[in-house]
Amino acid sequence: MTSRxxxxxxxRRQKLDRIRTRGINPYPHRYHRSHTTQEAVxxxxxxxxxxxxxxxxxxxxxxxxxSVTVAGRITARRNMGKITFMDLRDSSGKIQLLCxxxxxxxxxxxxxxxxxxxxxxxxxxxxxxxxxxxxIAVSDLTLLAKSLRPLPEKWHGLSDVDTxxxxxxxxxxxxxxxxxxxxxxxxxxxxxxxxLNQRGFLEVETPVLQPSAGGALALPFITHHHALDQDFYLxxxxxxxxxxxxxxxxxxxxxxxxxxxxxxxxxKHNPEFTMLESYEAYADYNDVxxxxxxxxxxxxxxxxxxDKIKFGDNIIKFKPPWQRLSLRQAIKEYSGIDFDQxxxxxxxxxxxxxxxxxxxxxxDRGRLIDELISTFVEPNLMQPTFLLxxxxxxxxxxxxxxxxxxxxxxxxxxxxxxxxxxxxTELNDPIEQRQRFLQQQKEREAEGEMVESIDEDFxxxxxxxxxxxxxxxxxxxxxxxxxxxxxSIREVILFPQLREKT
RNA sequence: GGGCCGCUAGCUCAAUUGGAAGAGCAGCUGACUCUUAAUCAGCAGGUUAGAGGUUCGAGUCCUCUGCGGCUCACCA
Numbered sequence: 001m002t003s004r005x006x007x008x009x010x011x012r013r014q015k016l017d018r019i020r021t022r023g024i025n026p027y028p029h030r031y032h033r034s035h036t037t038q039e040a041v042x043x044x045x046x047x048x049x050x051x052x053x054x055x056x057x058x059x060x061x062x063x064x065x066x067s068v069t070v071a072g073r074i075t076a077r078r079n080m081g082k083i084t085f086m087d088l089r090d091s092s093g094k095i096q097l098l099c100x101x102x103x104x105x106x107x108x109x110x111x112x113x114x115x116x117x118x119x120x121x122x123x124x125x126x127x128x129x130x131x132x133x134x135x136i137a138v139s140d141l142t143l144l145a146k147s148l149r150p151l152p153e154k155w156h157g158l159s160d161v162d163t164x165x166x167x168x169x170x171x172x173x174x175x176x177x178x179x180x181x182x183x184x185x186x187x188x189x190x191x192x193x194x195x196l197n198q199r200g201f202l203e204v205e206t207p208v209l210q211p212s213a214g215g216a217l218a219l220p221f222i223t224h225h226h227a228l229d230q231d232f233y234l235x236x237x238x239x240x241x242x243x244x245x246x247x248x249x250x251x252x253x254x255x256x257x258x259x260x261x262x263x264x265x266x267x268k269h270n271p272e273f274t275m276l277e278s279y280e281a282y283a284d285y286n287d288v289x290x291x292x293x294x295x296x297x298x299x300x301x302x303x304x305x306x307d308k309i310k311f312g313d314n315i316i317k318f319k320p321p322w323q324r325l326s327l328r329q330a331i332k333e334y335s336g337i338d339f340d341q342x343x344x345x346x347x348x349x350x351x352x353x354x355x356x357x358x359x360x361x362x363x364d365r366g367r368l369i370d371e372l373i374s375t376f377v378e379p380n381l382m383q384p385t386f387l388l389x390x391x392x393x394x395x396x397x398x399x400x401x402x403x404x405x406x407x408x409x410x411x412x413x414x415x416x417x418x419x420x421x422x423x424x425t426e427l428n429d430p431i432e433q434r435q436r437f438l439q440q441q442k443e444r445e446a447e448g449e450m451v452e453s454i455d456e457d458f459x460x461x462x463x464x465x466x467x468x469x470x471x472x473x474x475x476x477x478x479x480x481x482x483x484x485x486x487x488s489i490r491e492v493i494l495f496p497q498l499r500e501k502t
Numbered sequence: 503g504g505g506c507c508g509c510u511a512g513c514u515c516a517a518u519u520g521g522a523a524g525a526g527c528a529g530c531u532g533a534c535u536c537u538u539a540a541u542c543a544g545c546a547g548g549u550u551a552g553a554g555g556u557u558c559g560a561g562u563c564c565u566c567u568g569c570g571g572c573u574c575a576c577c578a
Contacts, residue, residue, distance in 0.1 A: 004547045005512050008529055080541095081534035100535065116528075129536045153513040153527050155539050160513085162570050174513085217578050237578090263577050264503095360575090370578075394578060412578090422578070473578095488571095501569060 005149075012148045015113040019143065022109065026146040031121040034069040038092035041134045043068065044126040065125040068136060070095060071144060073173070074118050076154060084111060085135075088122060095134055097122050102139040110141055116154075117147030165496050178491075184303060185480045185492055189256065191299040192276060192476075199291075201252040201278060206241035208234055208258070214455040215239030215397070217440075219262040221271075234260035238277045239397065239471065240458045243426065246279050247466045254278035256476070267488040268418060271497045274476040283470035284425040285409045289386055292413060292421055292472060293320040296384070300483060311416045311485055314382050322384040322413070330387050331369070335376035339369055339391070364443055366394030373412075381414035393443075396436040397471075398424035416482050423472040430462035 019026045035043060047066055072090035083100035099111050102124065114120060121142040129135050152158035157174040164171040164178075172179050193203065211230070213220035215237030224231050238255045245253045259275045280287065297318040300307045307318040325333075332338045335355065342348035345365040352359050352368060357375065359368065369391055377387070390410040392400055398408035409425035427433050437454045480492040490496035 004529085007547070008512065011529070076538070078537050078540050079534085080537055083535050083537085085537050085540085087538075096538070098536080129538090131536070131538075133536085133538070135536090150512045150528055155527065156514040158513070160509090160570090162509090163513090165570090170513095215578095219577085261577075264575075266577095267572085269577070358575095366578080374577090390578090396578085398578095410578095499569065 008150050009148050012115060012146065015115070016146050016148075019110065019113055019146070022106070024110065024143065026143050028142070028144060031071050031142060031144050032069065033071045033121065034067075034123075036092035037070055037072060037088065037090050037095040040068045040070055040095055040126060040136065041093065044128070044134050047126070048128075065127050065137075067123065067125050069121065069123040069140075070136065071121040072119065073147075074114060074116055074120060075151075075173075077114070077116055086114070088120065095136060096129070097124075097138050098129070098135050099138045099141065102137060103141060107141045110143055114141075114143065115147060117149070117151045118143060119145035119147070161490075162498075165490060165498055166501070168494055181480075181484045181486065181492060182494060184484050187303045188299055188480055188483060189476065191302045192256065192295070195295050195298055196252075196254050196278060199252070201254045201280075202250050204242070204245060204250070204253050204255055205257070206235075206238050206245075206255060208260075210235050212453050212455050214452065214458065216261075221260050221262045236261050237473070238275070239473070240455055242277055242279045243466060243469070243471070244458065244461045246281050246469050247461050247464055251281040251467075252279070265497060267490070268478065270477065270489050270493050273489070273493070276474040276476055277472065279426070279469050279471045281467040281469050284468065285388075285411055285423055285470055288423045288470040288472050289322075289324070289411060289413075290320070292423070292474070293318070293322045293384065296415075296479070304483060309483060309485070311382075311482055312487065314416070316383060316415055316482065318384055318415075322386055324386045324388060326389050327369075327373070327387045327391075328389070330377045331372050334380055335372050337372060339365075339372070364393065366391055370394060378414060378419065379417045382417055384413065384415040386411045386413055393439075395424060396440045397427055397433075399427045399429075418478050418481070419475070420478050420482070421472060421474045423470065426466070426469040426471045428462065428466040428468060430459055433462055434459055 016026055043066055070088060070090065072088045072094075074086050075089045075094065076087040078085040083098060086097045086099065087094050088097050103111060121144050122136060122138045123140040124136040124138040127135055127137055152170055152174040158164055158170050164175075172182075197203070209223070209225070209232040211232060213233035213236045215235075216239070218236045220233040220236050222231055222233055236259060238257060238259070242253050242255060254276060256274065256276050258272050260272050261269075262271065263269065265271060278291075280291075297307045297320055300309060300318050309316050309318070328338065328340060337348075337351055337355070339348060342351055342365075345363065345368060348365055348368050349359050349361070349363070352372070357371070359371070363371070373387070381387075388411045389401060389407045390398070390412075392398075392406055392408050395408045395410045398410040401407045401409055408427075411421075411423055412419050413421035413423075427436065434454070437459075441452075441454070477489050477492050481487070481489060484492060486492055
């Protein structure tokens with residue numbers, strides 16, 4: 001495109017040609033390294049420790065210094081006349097290379113053609129320079145892959161968010177803290193698996209392509225299967241299939257998987273995101289609460305070494321027990337509205353209008369209450385908090401409370417001002433479940449929204465009998481945001497959704 | 503989808519009221535045997551996101567388009 005970039009690419013292609021002319025393959029098939037850079041530095045320290053006990057402290061290269069072979073990307077180069085220092089980085093860390101008199105004529109020629117960004121392999125003895133930098137005195141140098149494009153700036157890194165997300169590999173090369181975030185993400189997911197496996201949960205995989213998108217109320221993505229000539233939805237939840245497995249006799253199951261919702265994109269929403277759902281037979285939402293607070297606290301402890309974490313300007317303490325607050329109390333406390341006194345949508349809406357809220361007249365009572373939560377309550381829930389006992393009309397898959405059929409046994413967990421989990425004592429009465437689905441359909445029809453067909457296959461399964469069950473859904477991306485102190489979901493998803501650049 | 507803000511060299515950023523588009527890094531040439539944001543000397547590098555308009559003159563003002571960020575709406 002622009003001549004500057006073209007010129008650099010052209011210069012590097014010329015270097016490629018010169019390398020090939022000398023009969024050297026700039027993209028060889030394999031290279032065997034003996035150590036990662038981290039292991040090499042550790043080896044040097046170990047060897048120095050032993051040496052110190054034998055003799056007086058000596059530095060610099062000696063015949064007894066251990067030899068290593070490492071490989072990685074060159075991230076810096078400093079020419080000093082007859083010697084050249086380079087920084088070589090691999091996924092474990094970095095080490096300095098010293099190239100000088102130990103290289104033969106051919107390898108000195110290769111050294112001249114090496115740019116920042118190239119992938120190389122290097123062997124030699126470990127030593128420390130007089131500034132004590134762990135260094136390999138390179139005796140053998142191999143080009144493993146020539147880079148044809150310049151890397152982002154070494155000091156400021158890459159900061160343009162558009163480029164960071166579209167070319168995440170550059171972000172990972174230039175910004176080490178980004179790499180760390182995704183390493184922590186991986187450790188969190190491993191820790192979740194360990195926690196659940198230890199408790200006897202079975203990890204399962206259920207379909208992403210579904211004939212009807214159930215288990216949540218969200219706009220699905222639609223795709224088409226050609227051989228079957230049938231439309232399918234990408235799942236918006238794993239709930240209904242996991243319950244089928246509870247019916248099938250797996251008493252504890254979970255799935256960690258990608259969920260797709262065709263809705264707005266924001267700092268807290270990506271169209272595809274990762275959700276943990278778990279179901280435990282013979283448990284209720286109280287058992288699930290205990291498990292969740294323990295799980296998050298354990299994970300934080302295991303991954304970060306503490307259950308007190310910094311999130312923005314706040315310190316969040318995950319140590320159980322978390323605050324438990326009834327939804328009614330919470331809304332009353334933060335907005336002043338007691339929704340029990342407004343049993344229908346109209347009266348509640350009128351009350352909300354008094355608070356100068358802009359209220360959509362289409363919304364039913366459940367959605368109005370939801371709006372009260374997100375406007376007044378959610379932003380205030382910095383410390384981990386369970387909101388308990390939601391109105392039945394906003395929870396068609398949850399079982400009503402034994403003493404109050406207007407409420408269900410459901411909780412949502414909040415931390416850092418975000419919803420991170422949703423759980424309930426699962427409704428297992430097939431007849432009531434059918435009525436709830438029908439009721440929901442009626443309401444959606446009245447609101448003029450798209451009405452999904454009822455998942456008859458799920459109702460059929462329920463009719464065979466599902467044990468009383470506690471179910472849980474956790475937004476993994478938001479949990480990772482909390483534990484990595486990130487304010488945008490795009491910082492914890494490697495390739496967040498962006499509009500295609502034309 | 504609405505509102506606000508942004509887009510200048512490969513990267514990070516300047517450019518006074520509308521008055522000659524600049525620096526650092528990266529690159530190229532040269533010097534240098536312990537540097538590490540190496541240093542020193544020199545060179546080169548631009549469709550100012552795109553299109554149109556106002557003006558003697560536009561990176562700067564106006565309109566439209568594209569992409570991004572924040573935010574609102576949407577969101578069990």
